[in-house]
Amino acid sequence: MAEPAALLHVEGLSKHFGAVTATDNLNLHIAPGELHALIGPNGAGKTTAVAQIAGELRPDSGQIVFAGHTITDWPIQRRVKLGLARSYQITSLFPQFTALDNVALAVQAHQGHSLRAWRNAHRDPRLREPARLWLEKLGLAGRDEIPAAELAHGEQRQLELAMALATNPRLLLLDEPMAGMGSEDSQRLISLLRSLKGDYTILLVEHDMDAVFALADRITVLVYGQAIACDTPQAIRANEQVRTAYLGEQDV
Amino acid sequence: MARKPLIIFLGLAILLLLPIYAAATNDLYLLSLSSRMLIYALAAVSLDLLIGYGGMISLGHAAFFGLGAYVGGILAFHYQEFSLFFGLLPGSNQALIVWPLAVLISALAAAVFGLISLRTSGAYFIMITLALAQMLFFLFTSFSTYGGEDGISLWQRNDFPYLDLDNRYHFYYLCLGLLVGFVGLCQRLVNSRLGMVIRASKQNERRLRALGINPLPYRLVWLTIAGAGAGLAGVLLMNHSHYVSPALLHWTQSGELMVMVILGGLGTLYGPILGAMSLLLLEEWLNQYTEHWQLVLGPLLLLVVLFARRGLYGLLAGRGARDG
Ligand SMILES: Nc1ncnc2c1ncn2[C@@H]1O[C@H](COP(=O)(O)OP(=O)(O)OP(=O)(O)O)[C@@H](O)[C@H]1O
Numbered sequence: 001m002a003e004p005a006a007l008l009h010v011e012g013l014s015k016h017f018g019a020v021t022a023t024d025n026l027n028l029h030i031a032p033g034e035l036h037a038l039i040g041p042n043g044a045g046k047t048t049a050v051a052q053i054a055g056e057l058r059p060d061s062g063q064i065v066f067a068g069h070t071i072t073d074w075p076i077q078r079r080v081k082l083g084l085a086r087s088y089q090i091t092s093l094f095p096q097f098t099a100l101d102n103v104a105l106a107v108q109a110h111q112g113h114s115l116r117a118w119r120n121a122h123r124d125p126r127l128r129e130p131a132r133l134w135l136e137k138l139g140l141a142g143r144d145e146i147p148a149a150e151l152a153h154g155e156q157r158q159l160e161l162a163m164a165l166a167t168n169p170r171l172l173l174l175d176e177p178m179a180g181m182g183s184e185d186s187q188r189l190i191s192l193l194r195s196l197k198g199d200y201t202i203l204l205v206e207h208d209m210d211a212v213f214a215l216a217d218r219i220t221v222l223v224y225g226q227a228i229a230c231d232t233p234q235a236i237r238a239n240e241q242v243r244t245a246y247l248g249e250q251d252v
Numbered sequence: 253m254a255r256k257p258l259i260i261f262l263g264l265a266i267l268l269l270l271p272i273y274a275a276a277t278n279d280l281y282l283l284s285l286s287s288r289m290l291i292y293a294l295a296a297v298s299l300d301l302l303i304g305y306g307g308m309i310s311l312g313h314a315a316f317f318g319l320g321a322y323v324g325g326i327l328a329f330h331y332q333e334f335s336l337f338f339g340l341l342p343g344s345n346q347a348l349i350v351w352p353l354a355v356l357i358s359a360l361a362a363a364v365f366g367l368i369s370l371r372t373s374g375a376y377f378i379m380i381t382l383a384l385a386q387m388l389f390f391l392f393t394s395f396s397t398y399g400g401e402d403g404i405s406l407w408q409r410n411d412f413p414y415l416d417l418d419n420r421y422h423f424y425y426l427c428l429g430l431l432v433g434f435v436g437l438c439q440r441l442v443n444s445r446l447g448m449v450i451r452a453s454k455q456n457e458r459r460l461r462a463l464g465i466n467p468l469p470y471r472l473v474w475l476t477i478a479g480a481g482a483g484l485a486g487v488l489l490m491n492h493s494h495y496v497s498p499a500l501l502h503w504t505q506s507g508e509l510m511v512m513v514i515l516g517g518l519g520t521l522y523g524p525i526l527g528a529m530s531l532l533l534l535e536e537w538l539n540q541y542t543e544h545w546q547l548v549l550g551p552l553l554l555l556v557v558l559f560a561r562r563g564l565y566g567l568l569a570g571r572g573a574r575d576g
């Protein structure tokens with residue numbers, strides 16, 4: 001089963017919350033450049049899986065190998081250095097900072113030198129210019145100086161993604177980037193993700209099936225923490241077990 | 253936004269001209285009181301770095317303040333007595349030796365406090381900083397060599413090149429210069445890369461970690477800087493009052509500094525200055541009428557907290573109150 005060429009291997013990952021098995025012997029292999037979708041009903045354990053890969057949650061058992069390193073016990077910041085980045089299902093920004101400051105901090109996190117205490121970070125072109133480019137790329141041009149808390153919900157979602165991208169990751173863990181977005185914003189995000197495809201390896205958790213089937217190279221279906229299928233979009237669409245467990249309700 | 257430069261300009265002008273007014277009216281007490289305000293302002297600004305910018309709610313800041321004062325006091329004590337500290341080091345009355353040493357030792361103490369307390373947050377952090385400071389307080393009350401609870405009385409202020417610190421005008425302007433310098437330094441700090449990490453850690457620590465930054469070492473550096481600022485204020489206060497006692501390290505002193513910060517404006521650099529001045533003035537004024545002046549302070553503070561998010565300075569400066 002193990003594909004040595006994969007960028008991310010998740011092997012036998014399990015996580016319990018009391019009696020709830022949120023992750024149940026999960027295996028996941030993502031090849032470089034692949035866009036891998038992780039779908040499943042509410043409470044299936046998608047966010048929990050992402051949190052374990054990102055390093056926010058410690059798995060009960062199993063192992064995570066990323067870019068050739070076994071990172072299961074690594075703290076978050078070490079994983080980030082190796083090229084992991086995540087975005088949150090529930091928007092998580094620095095609300096008092098401007099949009100530009102939010103992204104500039106992400107750029108700074110990637111560059112380091114955070115002990116510098118003298119130069120004005122707001123006037124540092126090494127932070128501002130890349131940050132501005134990311135804002136533009138995500139359709140937030142002209143919103144630079146607006147505090148994140150005052151942005152519209154859709155804009156906050158885009159900012160969330162801009163921050164993840166600004167750390168220059170090799171693997172992006174996107175937890176429902178389209179949650180709560182209007183259809184216009186969603187469409188734009190889909191085309192953005194399509195343009196990122198290939199340059200980045202992406203694990204995409206998403207409820208929007210149009211987006212998933214439009215973007216994914218492969219799809220893993222999670223039910224009660226267990227991967228019941230992992231295949232191409234066409235095969236998943238045709239899979240009986242998946243249809244009854246999940247897709248049936250959604251009328252695909 | 254344009255109100256802010258005006259307030260700062262006016263404030264600085266008043267502080268610069270105050271000694272002239274004091275000379276004209278021969279009000280030497282005013283000058284002495286104002287020097288004390290500047291010193292407390294410095295300590296309050298350093299505390300706001302922690303609370304307002306870093307979200308580190310320390311109830312032990314007086315420890316660094318008092319420690320700075322004690323470094324000055326102990327060195328002056330040995331200088332006066334021609335004795336040796338621990339039988340090893342002579343005392344000193346040279347400001348250029350004593351003050352940097354006070355700053356350094358306060359900073360070191362802050363670093364040690366940080367190593368112990370920064371792994372916790374919220375109420376635990378408050379309690380640990382409080383406990384550490386109280387330990388230091390009891391330590392100093394038990395030093396009988398240095399007067400125990402009574403502290404140390406000093407004959408004169410430190411020697412400073414080209415200045416006579418016992419001259420109230422000289423001392424006032426030196427305090428003003430140091431305060432301006434410290435605020436300028438803080439202005440740079442809060443806008444630097446380090447400052448951005450610290451401010452981000454207050455707003456959303458989880459996200460900061462997800463970006464790959466563990467805030468712990470940065471907080472430690474920040475706390476050390478704030479401790480250094482408080483230490484400088486402490487050694488200035490020791491010079492100002494010719495006196496050091498453990499009361500300076502007591503948690504009520506930490507509380508008073510915190511009141512200054514909140515009253516003046518959390519998360520601003522000029523607010524704590526305003527807060528320190530208002531509180532000391534208020535204390536002075538109300539003291540003439542009643543010794544229960546804190547009865548008035550309570551409701552006042554409540555009003556500020558309820559109606560002025562950025563304190564008195566926020567009321568004056570409006571929406572752009574946040575400095576940096
Ligand atoms: N910190 C926690 N403590 C206890 N139980 C938790 C915790 N986090 C998640 N769970 C439980 O684990 C299960 C999986 O939750 P998770 O959030 O991973 O699901 P999800 O697939 O992301 O759902 P959604 O589509 O609603 O986002 C749920 O039953 C949830 O209640």
Ligand SMILES: [Mg+2]
Pocket residue numbers: 046047048089175
């Ligand atoms: Mg989820």
